[in-house]
Amino acid sequence: MGGAALPRDKAHGTWALIRPFWFSEQRHRARAMLALVVLLNLAIVYVNVRINSWFAAFYDAIEKHDFPAFKHLLLVFTVLAVFFILMSTAQIYVRQGLEFRWRQWLTDVYMARWLRSDTYYRLERDHTLDNPDQRIAEDLRSLASNSLALSLDLLSTVVTFFSFVTILWVLSGTLSFTLFGHGASIPGYMVWVAIVYAVVGSWVIQKVSGGLIGVNYRQQRVEADFRVLLVRLRQNAEQIAFYDGGNIEGARARVAFGAIRANWREVMRYTKRLMLASSIYAQAALIFPLMAAAPRYFAGAFTIGVLMRLSDAFGQVSTACSWFINSYSTLADWRATVNRLREFSRRLDEPEASALRLSTGAEVRAAALEVSRPDGRPLAVPTDFTIQPGERWLVRGPSGSGKSTLLRTLAGLWPYAGGEVTMPRNEAGAAGQARLALFLPQVSYVPDGDLKDALCYPDDPQNHDDADCARVLRDCHLEEYVDQLHAREAWSLRLSPGEKQRLSFARALLLKPAFLFLDEATSSLDGDTESALYEALVRQLPHSAIISVAHRDTVARFHTRELRVGPRAGLGNLTGMAHAAA
Missing domain, CATH: 1.20.1560.10 (ABC transporter type 1, transmembrane domain)
Structure with missing residues (x-):
């Protein structure tokens, strides 16, 4: 340059x-x-x-x-x-x-x-x-x-x-x-x-x-x-x-x-x-x-x-x-x-060069979806599917098959794709209004400042009272931080990877999104904590769609539908698996 x-x-x-x-x-x-x-x-x-x-x-x-x-x-x-x-x-x-x-x-x-x-x-x-x-x-x-x-x-x-x-x-x-x-x-x-x-x-x-x-x-x-x-x-x-x-x-x-x-x-x-x-x-x-x-x-x-x-x-x-x-x-x-x-x-x-057509709707829908790597090699993903509010989907596939890339495509962040994607799009809402979509990545972003700022991100902390914030921290096994809601620290450095992931779950419980996407969001947690957090999601967000990318079979019992990426790309039900695990 x-x-x-x-x-x-x-x-x-x-x-x-x-x-x-x-x-x-x-x-x-x-x-x-x-x-x-x-x-x-x-x-x-x-x-x-x-x-x-x-x-x-x-x-x-x-x-x-x-x-x-x-x-x-x-x-x-x-x-x-x-x-x-x-x-x-x-x-x-x-x-x-x-x-x-x-x-x-x-x-x-x-x-x-x-x-x-x-x-x-x-x-x-x-x-x-x-x-x-x-x-x-x-x-x-x-x-x-x-x-x-x-x-x-x-x-x-x-x-x-x-x-x-x-x-x-x-x-x-x-x-x-x-x-x-x-x-x-x-x-x-x-x-x-x-x-x-x-x-x-x-x-x-x-x-x-x-x-x-x-x-x-x-x-x-x-x-x-x-x-x-x-x-x-x-x-x-x-x-x-x-x-x-x-x-x-x-x-x-x-x-x-x-x-x-x-x-x-x-x-x-x-x-x-x-x-x-x-x-x-x-x-x-x-x-x-x-x-x-x-x-x-x-x-x-x-x-x-x-x-x-x-x-x-x-x-x-x-x-x-x-x-x-x-x-x-x-x-x-x-x-x-x-x-x-x-x-x-x-x-x-510079405009984003992408053949993918994005539209806004009340559901997540993909039509004639094609996803590629940056070098043009195609990824094997289902081409047509619809996710309704309240449904729970598990995205599976071998490591490197494109599961996280599929979520980026749905979020409109991946340009190497074609077809059409309909997604709920967030708009600035009034206090207490639930977000339409929330993505929890594997490495959770924790901004510096008050712990409450990090918990409510990306919402305005003034839209949430301290009592609700304390409640979701307890529900996500972060009781020791309840008294530090207004403590200003470099939380991104102080919290461990597991605590960051628990904080992201607390964020989801607080913001109550209509569609919640989790990309390996429990990879740093033990099995018992993972189960407790998913149980909290299912119990407190019964009308929210939950879409999880995960390698562990232990989370399968919290989902009823399956979206496979990779050599066996396609859709399926998990009712029998969920029942057996239960």
């Missing part, structure tokens, strides 16, 4: 990233804040122009030994400096407020797009994008910050240029000289010297540092890869400790950091070139205007005060013309960020 090879696409171009906020529901407040920042910038430029005029009077007073004028000019400078400090502080304060407002809006929008229609799952499943978390947390911040900084600095630079170029033109006068025996003159020669100086410097900077954009893009990616590896190590610390995998994880971390080190050498190489050229340019700018103005000064064309004013005006004009040089590093970071966000935006908008 290079930093400068993205195709041109208006829907995901640079302007498409920047424009929406300024035409959003927050546009009036945002534009007002932007206008205020611009006015403060213009006021700062005005103060700089006044200070430039002050230079001539101040140094002329020193040259003439005029002490009263010297004291008066110190007072004038103090007033100008106070105004400059106040306006600069206000400008930064308002700009930071606008920057965060923009970042917050971008974060809300991109979070909604990322979480919409299971896009976050698709990106992870297909490995089509690296580190979406960094793009939301870091790149959006960088986009707002650098876009404002660069655009406002550019505006200030343009105003500064036109304000001081007139001063420089008038003060520098005409340079007359003889060239090859002919008289020549250059009006406003200091202006042309400043422009040529800046243009040549900009060209040199671009030549020596042109690869910095791509290098910064790669640096952002490898830094994010290393950070994600460390986060996963922390989140899976116990499993890694049981495997005694510290050395292996250390080796993996060193490899990941090696990518950072290798790319950082490139960053150092290009930054060295940039700093060398920029430093030469900046140091030369200190003496260059004095050298350029020296012929007319020593000819008696102007005073020392005018010379200092010329030097300051030259510095302002050359700095304005050197905006590209001074902003090159920020521009490189900004361009790398834009490229990453353009790629992110394009991936978010």
Whole structure:
């Protein structure tokens, strides 16, 4: 994924990233804040122009030994400096407020797009994008910050240029000289010297540092890869400790950091070139205007005060013309960020390529269903079946035959499928309303925060009272946690795999879904606990359909229908088996 090879696409171009906020529901407040920042910038430029005029009077007073004028000019400078400090502080304060407002809006929008229609799952499943978390947390911040900084600095630079170029033109006068025996003159020669100086410097900077954009893009990616590896190590610390995998994880971390080190050498190489050229340019700018103005000064064309004013005006004009040089590093970071966000935006908008037709209904129904592996090899699954509310189905088949994949297909998460699937779809409901469908995977997700938050997930905890929460915890053999409903901890790390699975059963009893799908949801439990939890489901959710993927025959007695996946794909009854087990 290079930093400068993205195709041109208006829907995901640079302007498409920047424009929406300024035409959003927050546009009036945002534009007002932007206008205020611009006015403060213009006021700062005005103060700089006044200070430039002050230079001539101040140094002329020193040259003439005029002490009263010297004291008066110190007072004038103090007033100008106070105004400059106040306006600069206000400008930064308002700009930071606008920057965060923009970042917050971008974060809300991109979070909604990322979480919409299971896009976050698709990106992870297909490995089509690296580190979406960094793009939301870091790149959006960088986009707002650098876009404002660069655009406002550019505006200030343009105003500064036109304000001081007139001063420089008038003060520098005409340079007359003889060239090859002919008289020549250059009006406003200091202006042309400043422009040529800046243009040549900009060209040199671009030549020596042109690869910095791509290098910064790669640096952002490898830094994010290393950070994600460390986060996963922390989140899976116990499993890694049981495997005694510290050395292996250390080796993996060193490899990941090696990518950072290798790319950082490139960053150092290009930054060295940039700093060398920029430093030469900046140091030369200190003496260059004095050298350029020296012929007319020593000819008696102007005073020392005018010379200092010329030097300051030259510095302002050359700095304005050197905006590209001074902003090159920020521009490189900004361009790398834009490229990453353009790629992110394009991936978010990519449609799911699937021949499977999904519809909403009051039952689970599959018609002409075909399910394949990602490489196109078909999985043997029943093509037509219907699951009514209150029915209990056991999904069976050899390991790797596609049982979990079938559940993903029913949930609309598996694109390698065809036919038609009808499923109840959850919608945001009122307090106490049962969910239509709930899936309990083998590895239960436990969000951090209050235990009640984890228990009620994905419902709002305020929709469930503490008494009901305590009851389902007891029903699922989690009595020791009843008094910790509002304890905030990293529950995903504290709970054992078996406790997580018991918590997922408690979640099902609390949310009362019309259709409950369990994918090896008791694999970490002993037989007695498994039976107790299934008995609780059958007793407390008599009208809910229960669809279980399981390898153990012990759960068969809690189901009346069978759905076979694999070589013996088909449907069947379990009444006789259930009766025998009973």
